[in-house]
Amino acid sequence: MYSVVGCNECNNLWIVDGRPETTQCSRCGKRHRFGKLKTFVETADEDRAREVRSSMLANRQGHGEAFAELESFAEMDSQVEDAGVDETEFLERSGVDVDEVETAAERDRRSGSTSKREIVREALETLDRPTADEVVAYARDRGVSREYAERALEKMVRGGEVSESRGRYRPL
8 A cells, every 4th residue: 555645844745655653754854653644645556656646746836737748657657668769779879889899898708807896806815815015016917006906905904805914914
């Protein structure tokens, strides 16, 4: 069951799924007892609840007639799938050779392209309890800057992915 409810503090309207004991206004953050809220409509259909809320908002802003001319949410959802251009058409219209992009992507997949973060992680897994300088050297040999490698190593330690003891690192 979906309910369109209103906040008595800021007049916001929102949709509540089910019948929770309390709900919070999405605009002002005030917590309300669900049973005491002004309920404008209850329906089993979420799209219907969305349409009622949207209609109420449009009417408040003086756009009720324009809203009435729109299709239903379900109809608009189906139209969205057919709208716009697909990825290939977008690239072609932008002057990009799609075949060349696909060839480069395939070449990248075959080469096992690795992200900078993965290279830092690989250093930790490959080297035996390396120091920060050893991790940085490993990463620099693979095209990763010193600054990035140091930052990534620090974030991995803070994030609990790596442990550091007496200047030596190991992955967890």
